[in-house]
Amino acid sequence: MTKINDFAPAKINLTLHVLGQRPDGYHLLDSLVVFADFGDRIEVSPNSELALSVEGPFADGVPTGEENLVLKAARLLDPVRGASIHLYKELPSAAGIGGGSSDAAATLRALGEMWGMPLPGNAMTLGADVPMCLDPKAARISGAGEGRMPVEGLPAMPAVLVNPRVGVPTPAAFKGLATKNNAPMPDVIPDFVDVTAAADWLAGQRNDLSAPAREIAPVIDDVLAVLDDALLARMSGSGATCFGLYPDTETAQQAALRIAAKRPDWWVAPVTLNP
Ligand SMILES: C[C@@](CO)(OP(=O)(O)O)[C@H](O)COP(=O)(O)OP(=O)(O)OC[C@H]1O[C@@H](n2ccc(N)nc2=O)[C@H](O)[C@@H]1O
Numbered sequence: 001m002t003k004i005n006d007f008a009p010a011k012i013n014l015t016l017h018v019l020g021q022r023p024d025g026y027h028l029l030d031s032l033v034v035f036a037d038f039g040d041r042i043e044v045s046p047n048s049e050l051a052l053s054v055e056g057p058f059a060d061g062v063p064t065g066e067e068n069l070v071l072k073a074a075r076l077l078d079p080v081r082g083a084s085i086h087l088y089k090e091l092p093s094a095a096g097i098g099g100g101s102s103d104a105a106a107t108l109r110a111l112g113e114m115w116g117m118p119l120p121g122n123a124m125t126l127g128a129d130v131p132m133c134l135d136p137k138a139a140r141i142s143g144a145g146e147g148r149m150p151v152e153g154l155p156a157m158p159a160v161l162v163n164p165r166v167g168v169p170t171p172a173a174f175k176g177l178a179t180k181n182n183a184p185m186p187d188v189i190p191d192f193v194d195v196t197a198a199a200d201w202l203a204g205q206r207n208d209l210s211a212p213a214r215e216i217a218p219v220i221d222d223v224l225a226v227l228d229d230a231l232l233a234r235m236s237g238s239g240a241t242c243f244g245l246y247p248d249t250e251t252a253q254q255a256a257l258r259i260a261a262k263r264p265d266w267w268v269a270p271v272t273l274n275p
């Protein structure tokens with residue numbers, strides 16, 4: 001039986017500048033996005049009905065009904081066709097790292113291949129993060145999430161992802177913004193010789209959702225504090241996951257061990273953020 005596997009990597013917003021708000025309420029973004037070598041996994045195989053099974057460390061709490069983004073993605077591609085989909089959930093949900101969106105994008109890729117269909121142009125209807133996850137490579141994201149410019153010149157970045165197991169609802173983070181019209185990133189994102197140079201430049205940029213998310217979940221301050229030995233520590237997306245950038249893989253792994261020992265109740269993952 002034909003089985004197709006796909007990988008749904010964690011999405012990290014290295015920067016997230018909020019530039020304004022559209023009349024429909026969605027916010028205009030300028031965001032530098034990269035993807036980790038760590039994420040969920042999807043397996044699809046032929047089946048008469050559309051069926052989803054979920055397992056893995058973060059399976060609990062992921063909806064298994066029609067509201068699951070994996071099933072919504074399948075229905076977007078074909079409203080009636082059947083398939084068996086297995087989701088192995090390694091990523092925490094509602095965590096600012098686009099787990100559900102990346103699952104949806106991986107489902108579109110895998111079912112598109114199995115059913116011989118092209119990727120849909122309206123993936124945005126599944127969620128603002130889904131289009132950027134269709135081709136999970138470094139990109140500068142604009143509009144409400146639909147604009148995507150590939151970014152060359154980023155190094156592979158050793159990092160640690162830390163989530164305090166507290167969910168931040170994305171609408172609440174946007175609603176809490178003190179100012180909606182903020183400055184974009186510079187027009188040109190430079191090339192960087194290494195992760196230290198990238199971290200130096202990133203330090204001059206922002207995540208505008210960080211302040212409102214920290215109001216909602218003050219534990220984010222504790223997360224940033226344990227990442228104080230990183231070259232740069234910042235929240236991703238609408239939180240609460242934060243990333244720390246480290247000069248090399250070994251240092252990142254040591255930092256992850258230290259943080260996991262200090263906060264065994266938190267989710268801690270040493271990763272590489274790929275260009
Ligand atoms: C903030 C970001 C940054 O990459 O990531 P996450 O924190 O979700 O990972 C995304 O913009 C989130 O994308 P996603 O989670 O797919 O958003 P959606 O389901 O489409 O929207 C959830 C809600 O977020 C708000 N929203 C989302 C995107 C956007 N550009 N402006 C918004 O105001 C709206 O209130 C919307 O109802």
Ligand SMILES: Nc1ncnc2c1ncn2[C@@H]1O[C@H](COP(=O)(O)OP(=O)(O)O)[C@@H](O)[C@H]1O
Nearest residue numbers: 067068069093094095096097098099100101103
């Ligand atoms: N496959 C999925 N994985 C995770 N969450 C999902 C999935 N499908 C639907 N959801 C719902 O989407 C919401 C946002 O999840 P997620 O995409 O992980 O958030 P974020 O983009 O903030 O990391 C969750 O609260 C969850 O109920």
